[in-house]
Amino acid sequence: MTNTETEITSSAGADNIVAPSDSSVTSATPPATITFADFGLDPKIQKAVLEQGYTIPTPIQAQSIPHVLAGSDLMGAAQTGTGKTAAFVLPIIQKILRHASNSASPARHPIRALVLTPTRELAVQVAENAASYSKHTDLRAAVVYGGVDMKEQVGILRNGVEILIATPGRLLDHIGSKVANLSQVEILVLDEADRMLDMGFLPDLQRIINLIPAQRQTLLFSATFSPEIKKLAQSYLRTPVTVEVARQNAAADTVKQVIHMVSSGDKQRAIVKVLENRTRQGLSRQCIIFTNSRLGCAKLARALERDGIKAGAIHGDKSQGERTLTLDAFKSGAIEALVATDVAARGLDIPDMPCVINHELPYNAEDFIHRIGRTGRAGSTGDAIALVDASEKRLLDDIEKLMKCKLDIKPLPEGTPAYAKPPSGSAASTKGADPFFYKPYEPTSAPQSSDDTAKPEVKKVGIVAAKPAVGALLGGFKKK
Ligand code: AMP
Secondary structure, X not given: OOOOOOEEOOOOOOOOOOXXXXXXXXXXXXXXXXXXXXXXXXXXXXXXXXXXXXXXXXXXXXXXHHHHHHOOOEEEEOOOOOOHHHHHHHHHHHHHXXXXXXXXXXXXXXXXXXXXXXXXXXXXXHHHHHHHHOOOOOOOEEEEOOOOOOHHHHHHHHHOOOEEEEOHXXXXXXXXXXXXXXXXXXXXXEOOHHHXXXXXXXXXXXXXXXXXXXXXXXXXXXXXXXXXXHHHHHHHXXXXXXXXXXXXXXXXXXXXXXXXXXXXXXXXXXXXXXXXXXXHOOOOOOEEEEOOOHHHHHHHHHHHHHOOOOEEEEOOOOOHHHHHHHHHHHHHOOOOEEEEOHHHHOOOOOOOXXXXXXXXXXXXXXXXXXXXXXXXXXXXXXXXXXXXXHHHHHHHHHHHHHHOOOOOEEOOOOOOOOOOOOXXXXXXXXXXXXXXXXXXXXOOOEOOOOOOOOOOOOOOEEOOOOOOOOOOOOOOOOOO
16 A cells, blocks of 8 residues: 655644644653543553553653554654553554454454564564553464474464564464464554664565555554655555654663774773773663674673673574573673674663663664663663774764764773873873773763664564463463
């Protein structure tokens, strides 16, 4: 189905929700009077939302939910961590709730909503949310992704599931073996669509979308609206409403950003010192460190461990089991530095991440925004530190061009083994001075992150069902 133009949000679908006057910049917190009840969501959904501890909708939720409920196609420009998952999952549950059935018959549980994501991690995260938000209903949610055995997924799909979260390749496998049928899909979500295009999923997306009824509602979420994304939207969305919660291609104001020029040979030591300084300042040492390659990722993690830092690596060569273990260790605090490539880090939900370090700048400027988006999420503050050497100057230029602002480059604190050695006799060169003393950041704006050179990976997990027999599930979570 083709469409025409994009309609810019001029009013939200609920009387008491104020739409931004400038749709390109919406960073204001929604009026305090707005609650989830104002959306008219079913009490079963509201109960689940309350149990999550959410009191007021985030801006992307306040602006998107009424439009989705009203049936509009939607393009959402939202950074990671803005609450965008609930922005589409909650209204989806509301819209398909009328189909909820406690029947055990698979025929009563066709796929009504399909969420496509670029990576297994994001798929799992979305699925966990869908399971939580729908836990008081009879709707079933499940997730399928590649890299794991299909058998369990087949069982789940055969039992029937209303909300399916999938990575494209594995979904096509299931469609090919006639286990998944998309003929009753009413709502399609393309989550992190920019990443899906970057990862070469366009042909897969086209094949999948062609199997979904034309009379559907399509929602597309992307951190940035590149020309390619706009083209995708033109092809598959109908007069979509556009909702943005932050200036395009900019990072959240809650991220304090600092860039240090550091020669490549000194970067590892710089990280150690940065973490030591965080300790001195009473700040958390928990951080994600982004690298550009799997090999570099693994090597850096090992080197940091030798330096006494509890580090773990997560990249495309790791099995799903290894990734899960590492991520769990990171979330529990057993690991303080998670060294990651972009693809592997995509979709990680770590709400209170205090610090992101770019060991090197990404080749793709948009990834910088994604990376930094791992911190400063959902209103919390965070530090984003980029270690940049001279050979990366061009990448830095690209990032600044994309973000439409000049990033603050600060010299490393005196005495650090960066480009310039401190003049002899300076305080930093004095015996006993900490050559790496890290000065507190000054507030600036922010960017964010992710993706690696890894191949698209898909995997799956299943969730489901509150109701006995049919409640299967893979991979690990279920409705609680
Ligand atoms: P997301 O952007 O969907 O990855 O969400 C980022 C984080 O914000 C997740 O940990 C969510 O659980 C959390 N979150 C989503 N909506 C809200 C809300 N209305 N209030 C507080 N936290 C939220």
